[in-house]
Amino acid sequence: xxxxxxxxxxxxxxxxxxxxxxxxxxxxxxxxxxxxxxxxxxxxxxxxxxxxxxxxxxxxxxxxxxxxxxxxxxxxxxxxxxxxxxxxxxxxxxxxxxxxxxxxxxxxxxxxxxxxxxxxxxxxxxxxxxxxxxxxxxxxxxxxxxxxxxxxxxxxxxxxxxxxxxxxxxxxxxxxxxxxxxxxxxxxxxxxxxxxxxxxxxxxxxxxxxxxxxxxxxxxxxxxxxxxxxx
Amino acid sequence: xxxxxxxxxxxxxxxxxxxxxxxxxxxxxxxxxxxxxxxxxxxxxxxxxxxxxxxxxxxxxxxxxxxxxxxxxxxxxxxxxxxxxxxxxxxxxxxxxxxxxxxxxxxxxxxxxxxxxxxxxxxxxxxxxxxxxxxxxxxxxxxxxxxxxxxxxxxxxxxxxxxxxxxxxxxxxxxxxxxxxxxxxxxxxxxxxxxxxxxxxxxxxxxxxxxxxxxxxxxxxxxxxxxxxxx
Numbered sequence: 001x002x003x004x005x006x007x008x009x010x011x012x013x014x015x016x017x018x019x020x021x022x023x024x025x026x027x028x029x030x031x032x033x034x035x036x037x038x039x040x041x042x043x044x045x046x047x048x049x050x051x052x053x054x055x056x057x058x059x060x061x062x063x064x065x066x067x068x069x070x071x072x073x074x075x076x077x078x079x080x081x082x083x084x085x086x087x088x089x090x091x092x093x094x095x096x097x098x099x100x101x102x103x104x105x106x107x108x109x110x111x112x113x114x115x116x117x118x119x120x121x122x123x124x125x126x127x128x129x130x131x132x133x134x135x136x137x138x139x140x141x142x143x144x145x146x147x148x149x150x151x152x153x154x155x156x157x158x159x160x161x162x163x164x165x166x167x168x169x170x171x172x173x174x175x176x177x178x179x180x181x182x183x184x185x186x187x188x189x190x191x192x193x194x195x196x197x198x199x200x201x202x203x204x205x206x207x208x209x210x211x212x213x214x215x216x217x218x219x220x221x222x223x224x225x226x227x228x229x230x231x
Numbered sequence: 232x233x234x235x236x237x238x239x240x241x242x243x244x245x246x247x248x249x250x251x252x253x254x255x256x257x258x259x260x261x262x263x264x265x266x267x268x269x270x271x272x273x274x275x276x277x278x279x280x281x282x283x284x285x286x287x288x289x290x291x292x293x294x295x296x297x298x299x300x301x302x303x304x305x306x307x308x309x310x311x312x313x314x315x316x317x318x319x320x321x322x323x324x325x326x327x328x329x330x331x332x333x334x335x336x337x338x339x340x341x342x343x344x345x346x347x348x349x350x351x352x353x354x355x356x357x358x359x360x361x362x363x364x365x366x367x368x369x370x371x372x373x374x375x376x377x378x379x380x381x382x383x384x385x386x387x388x389x390x391x392x393x394x395x396x397x398x399x400x401x402x403x404x405x406x407x408x409x410x411x412x413x414x415x416x417x418x419x420x421x422x423x424x425x426x427x428x429x430x431x432x433x434x435x436x437x438x439x440x441x442x443x444x445x446x447x448x449x450x451x452x453x454x455x456x457x458x459x460x461x462x
Binding site: 028029030031032151153154156157158160161163164165166167168169172178179183184187188190191192194 | 259260261262263382384385387388389391392394395396397398399400403409410414415418419421422423425
């Protein structure tokens with residue numbers, strides 16, 4: 001027994017319940033899954049399950065918070081201190097794609113992004129946690145555009161384009177498919193955040209003086225002047 | 232009575248059933264919606280509903296086919312003959328976003344893109360209709376990249392990035408929000424398909440001789456030479 005009076009493995013047990021419940025809800029839908037079925041899948045009695053979980057809506061709320069915890073631990077906390085906004089976005093996209101493809105908690109991630117079944121304060125709380133991520137992305141898009149590091153884009157459109165690309169991956173990625181998740185992450189990062197090289201001779205980047213070049217052509221040409229290309 | 236023995240409005244009646252059923256399934260989930268509830272929402276008896284629909288799985292299959300019909304009519308048929316691959320993709324993205332935001336059949340579109348509850352042949356058939364769209368997008372991305380009109384990208388990554396951006400819109404678009412659906416469509420098109428201007432003097436575009444420039448800077452400068460920018 002720990003100081004808190006909980007057995008040391010109580011937390012692990014709770015996580016395991018959330019994982020199992022998420023898998024079931026993912027397969028059958030929230031309405032189509034009973035607490036009885038969740039208890040059975042956890043190899044518990046219904047009474048045993050209610051020892052951990054108040055009711056079905058509270059269970060869904062717990063699953064969603066667990067998903068946001070995972071996301072913040074594995075994505076946001078790793079990238080939020082990157083000073084350069086484009087590098088921050090690129091790293092964030094890469095980590096988020098790999099969370100979607102590799103998470104042993106894929107179902108949790110999926111449920112998190114499904115239309116809300118939650119109501120009232122619980123819904124507002126999860127929405128506010130999601131909104132913090134949207135705000136983070138908008139801020140990065142806004143900074144990147146202001147610094148002339150990406151093409152001008154409305155930060156909200158940028159943020160939700162990013163999210164759509166990343167979160168859709170769970171719908172089509174196949175672990176045994178032609179493309180690895182690393183290749184998908186690299187490809188999407190290059191597609192949405194192509195390297196930009198300033199063409200202005202004075203080296204001061206600005207929206208009106210930008211040129212985007214393929215990375216191969218850009219590497220090693222600091223000033224990015226034209227007329228150096230081969231065929 | 233028409234030649235087929237159906238009343239002239241039979242088709243409209245059938246569409247109305249699909250629309251109503253889609254709205255309900257969208258709200259409550261497939262498992263959480265009973266045929267009794269669908270009949271009630273259609274102001275029909277359950278027996279009356281079964282006159283039109285064999286069973287619940289056949290209903291879901293019909294809703295998905297109806298969604299694919301709408302999509303092909305309002306998006307694919309309007310853009311598939313555009314010769315230029317980038318213009319084809321840009322027009323396709325625009326039409327698809329507006330289908331998502333404006334469809335009086337939004338629920339149908341949503342159900343279409345949910346994880347499949349269908350099984351067997353019905354599922355294979357819907358999957359094959361969806362796959363035709365993915366093939367269409369991959370072909371356009373492939374052509375565009377080969378012609379040096381977009382940055383090199385794996386066609387599958389391009390296609391699913393496109394789909395993720397477009398289909399995610401239904402999750403966040405608010406008709407009374409700051410951004411109109413036209414602005415979202417324009418913004419996403421510009422973000423994913425920035426105009427490319429060939430910098431090569433001989434005007435032959437090729438991947439190694441490309442420069443992407445903001446539209447404002449690109450317009451009216453045929454050769455795309457540098458040194459013409461203001462501050």
